Amino acid sequence: MNDHPQSERDEVLAKAHAAKEVAPILAALPTPEKNTLLRAAAETLIERREEILAANARDIATGRDAGMAESFIDRLRLDEARIDGIADGLRQVGSLDDPVGEIIQGRRMDNGILMRQVRVPLGVMGMVYEARPNVTVDAFGLALKSGNVALLRGSKSARESNTTLVEILQDVCAAHGLPREIVQLLPCETHDSVQDLITARGLVDVVIPRGSARLIEAVVTGATVPAIETGTGNCHFYVDAYADVDSAIDMVINGKTRRCSVCNATETVLIDASLPDPEKLRIIAALQAAGVTVHGDVDELASIGAEDIVAADDTDWGEEYLSFDIAAKIVDGVDGATEHIRLWSTGHTEAIATLNAYTARTFADRVDAAAVMINASTAFTDGEMYGMGAEIGISTQKLHARGPMALPELTSTKWILEGTGQTRA
The missing domain is CATH 3.40.605.10 (Aldehyde Dehydrogenase; Chain A, domain 1)
Known part of the structure; x- marks a missing residue:
């Protein structure tokens, strides 16, 4: 009826x-x-x-x-x-x-x-x-x-x-x-x-x-x-082996915490396996210190010394949190990062931190999204930031x-x- x-x-x-x-x-x-x-x-x-x-x-x-x-x-x-x-x-x-x-x-x-x-x-x-x-x-x-x-x-x-x-x-x-x-x-x-x-x-x-x-x-x-x-914004931030890690941490935290309930918020951080373990841990610890709950493979992240990790499943990889939560995964270089993004991206905004021009270009060429950020926060996908006024x-x-x-x-x-x-x- x-x-x-x-x-x-x-x-x-x-x-x-x-x-x-x-x-x-x-x-x-x-x-x-x-x-x-x-x-x-x-x-x-x-x-x-x-x-x-x-x-x-x-x-x-x-x-x-x-x-x-x-x-x-x-x-x-x-x-x-x-x-x-x-x-x-x-x-x-x-x-x-x-x-x-x-x-x-x-x-x-x-x-x-x-x-x-x-x-x-x-x-x-x-x-x-x-x-x-x-x-x-x-x-x-x-x-x-x-x-x-x-x-x-x-x-x-x-x-x-x-x-x-x-x-x-x-x-x-x-x-x-x-x-x-x-x-x-x-x-x-x-x-x-x-x-x-x-x-x-x-x-x-x-x-x-x-x-x-x-x-x-x-x-x-x-x-x-x-x-x-x-579309929804399941936005990823990839920290490359050639990244300035201090700068990368600033960008990830900005993308996650500036306003977590918007579609350009960072929802997943991908970390290059080639980074030294202490550098990987610094990224996770900085997010936690900012009040962000980190989800991921508990054993994988424990191997670099990370604690208090919430076990992740496909929901964590595929959906927006829109909250002070983030998924974290260690990937095998830009190939692993772009493959993960290919599987889980909603095509909104994808970002990379790297000082390697070839890696930056490879990432930008492979990622299929409305916006690609190279050494910039995902928060910049915004009509006002683009000079368009309100979007x-x-x-x-x-x-x-x-x-x-x-x-x-x-x-x-x-x-x-x-x-x-x-x-x-």
Whole structure:
């Protein structure tokens, strides 16, 4: 028996219809007006900070009452600094070049027809995501600047925060003479609303999931609307025999502990068997001293003097921890490292520490991932770090977009041919 509430389905479809209606208005909005709106939204978020914090506190209290893990509470939490960061992200997007109307290529045909390929908005952009209420604002900002209407389906855990944020953003739109339907929040009472969104073919032009592997898989496999996959981040860091071990330790700890609940966090450290045992042990001990629980082959790591190791299985090698845990394995050089990564990588970010140029090049050539870091933390896979402003997610697929998705990745193209009456023989 289908217990899917008809009212919820009706709300999703009604909002999708409304989004489709206002999409042409946003697609034609001039760049200066977009930038003005983004700056106004940033200022209004700061002005109404107390409303946002109060709503977020309600979500956190509900989450704690439900036994939510602290790593997920961290994803959910907003504070003054994070709100400042969200507002700064909108300002940064406002300062970026508008991709809409950009000429990708063009030429004059032999018969005199002028042809050009230009960037255009995707249209109605559905976003399915978990926790992280900052995604609500990031999605609005990037969608607006790229001329897309945003249909946002956040998680139930962030309902209060998302509702408040979207109401603020809609108020800003209305104050600037634009439809409130430019950004809309979809119901989140049941998971069926996700299915309603991702099968609204003809109303929704693209859907982007961002969250757990389970969520992404459900969206990608269940969608009849075109979907862009933002993958999970089982990110590896390989410490080569030719690495500066002090520097490698700094990078591994940064990648693991800077913010463990994000997709670019380091989840596995691979250590070259050729490193002296005391150097191997230093890496493990430094992680433990930083409060990280190390998982691995207990006997293998005990042979170098490591203690307090948690026995690892395929779950440790294949999934994100999103917590202060890391898997550790000793591998046979770059061959062993890249083979392990080939078996277990999600194609997000892979990193190496080495002072050997040949090894660095070999690693970069062999690893199949959206980003490869050579002597840098995995934390740098980030749209803001790339100079893109706020990102909509990190795409791990190979069609349309790969890596951090920002403004250009939220557009399509169309060909415009301008003639003077030519006909084809």
